[in-house]
Amino acid sequence: MAITGDQRLLKRINRMALVRLVRGHPGLSRAELAVETGLTKSTVSLLVQELIDEGWLCEDDVLVTGAIGRRPTPLRLDDQRLALIGVELGVGMIGVVATTLNGEVISKYSHSFTVDSEIPLVLSMLCRAIMDTVHATRGAGREVLGVGIGVPGAVQESSGVLCVAPNLGWRDVAIRDEVMRVLQAHSLGDIQVFVQNDADVAALSEVEFSPSSTHDPLLFLSLGIGVGAGVVVGGRLLLGRGGFAGEVGHIQLQPDGPVCSCGRKGCAEAFFGLQVLANSFHLSREQLFERASQGDPEVVSALRSAGQHLGVLMHNLWVTLDPAQIVLGGRSCRLGPAFLDSARETFNALAHEAGLETPLVVQAKYAELMVPVGASALVLHKYLQPI
Numbered sequence: 001m002a003i004t005g006d007q008r009l010l011k012r013i014n015r016m017a018l019v020r021l022v023r024g025h026p027g028l029s030r031a032e033l034a035v036e037t038g039l040t041k042s043t044v045s046l047l048v049q050e051l052i053d054e055g056w057l058c059e060d061d062v063l064v065t066g067a068i069g070r071r072p073t074p075l076r077l078d079d080q081r082l083a084l085i086g087v088e089l090g091v092g093m094i095g096v097v098a099t100t101l102n103g104e105v106i107s108k109y110s111h112s113f114t115v116d117s118e119i120p121l122v123l124s125m126l127c128r129a130i131m132d133t134v135h136a137t138r139g140a141g142r143e144v145l146g147v148g149i150g151v152p153g154a155v156q157e158s159s160g161v162l163c164v165a166p167n168l169g170w171r172d173v174a175i176r177d178e179v180m181r182v183l184q185a186h187s188l189g190d191i192q193v194f195v196q197n198d199a200d201v202a203a204l205s206e207v208e209f210s211p212s213s214t215h216d217p218l219l220f221l222s223l224g225i226g227v228g229a230g231v232v233v234g235g236r237l238l239l240g241r242g243g244f245a246g247e248v249g250h251i252q253l254q255p256d257g258p259v260c261s262c263g264r265k266g267c268a269e270a271f272f273g274l275q276v277l278a279n280s281f282h283l284s285r286e287q288l289f290e291r292a293s294q295g296d297p298e299v300v301s302a303l304r305s306a307g308q309h310l311g312v313l314m315h316n317l318w319v320t321l322d323p324a325q326i327v328l329g330g331r332s333c334r335l336g337p338a339f340l341d342s343a344r345e346t347f348n349a350l351a352h353e354a355g356l357e358t359p360l361v362v363q364a365k366y367a368e369l370m371v372p373v374g375a376s377a378l379v380l381h382k383y384l385q386p387i
């Protein structure tokens with residue numbers, strides 16, 4: 001009997017439903033999966049066998065006891081045979097990781113470039129880094145499921161075009177097409193490529209790689225040279241009409257405030273963007289981290305004030321979205337307690353004034369690797385959500 005397109009889609013949905021269940025509850029048996037999904041036992045057995053053959057799932061050792069004989073075989077995600085490749089295209093740096101299905105980093109690589117480099121040069125470095133990682137990962141005996149790329153700007157999801165990245169000075173760059181063209185030219189055209197905003201993929205790193213502890217809606221604040229947010233609602237990214245949702249660095253906090261890189265005045269980023277803070281002391285970003293860790297009183301005082309602005313932003317986003325959890329990530333977290341504690345204090349004080357409880361606020365699980373690991377999570381996210 002011929003398999004129609006609808007049947008193929010249905011099968012993909014069922015397969016990924018099984019993977020999601022096993023991921024959330026490692027140790028489930030085939031019989032339990034049948035109960036959970038409502039699929040017949042024979043369908044589950046067939047699909048599970050396929051998923052085992054392809055490297056998605058594996059069987060745990062069966063406990064054999066005298067009284068009840070062979071117990072149902074527990075299943076879990078296989079972290080040995082497949083790999084996800086995640087890439088960060090940052091402002092002046094490219095980072096690449098390979099991870100397991102559970103988000104464990106198998107290999108990592110990073111490379112810097114001067115920010116005003118020509119776009120084709122940066123893209124060719126990016127492609128080279130991806131291909132090297134694909135070859136190394138395959139060389140180590142793993143199959144590559146796909147490549148995710150996190151970029152510092154708004155992305156049109158359907159085309160993989162980076163619409164605008166102010167801190168890179170890029171506009172309308174067809175990143176996905178270019179990477180796919182190069183992969184194809186090197187006989188790697190079978191590898192799928194996904195592109196998304198860096199704060200969005202960072203949010204996915206919290207969701208896809210810690211499925212049992214996920215809080216939804218989740219608001220991820222990416223604090224660095226740019227300030228952005230990734231929002232996950234009902235397990236999906238909130239992207240907006242043209243991929244511009246989450247550009248919270250340009251929420252205006254003060255109409256007559258300092259001029260922002262976007263041309264407007266008083267944006268959040270103009271108060272606590274990492275480069276803005278470094279520039280205000282005529283320091284490099286590394287020097288700023290150093291002064292902050294030494295407790296330099298002038299720097300600490302400025303960071304406390306910057307943190308208050310972050311606290312106001314957190315408050316404004318909280319009342320807009322009512323998230324169950326706020327995650328703070330990005331390089332600015334290295335500025336330490338003067339910045340982060342002051343933000344939390346301001347946030348809590350504002351909530352307290354209204355007699356409300358604040359949601360859980362935590363720091364990003366993958367710290368400095370949140371974007372490349374998040375880009376790996378994007379690949380998994382795409383597989384797990386076939387429609």
Ligand SMILES: [Zn+2]
Pocket residue numbers: 249250260261262263264267269270
């Ligand atoms: Zn702005």
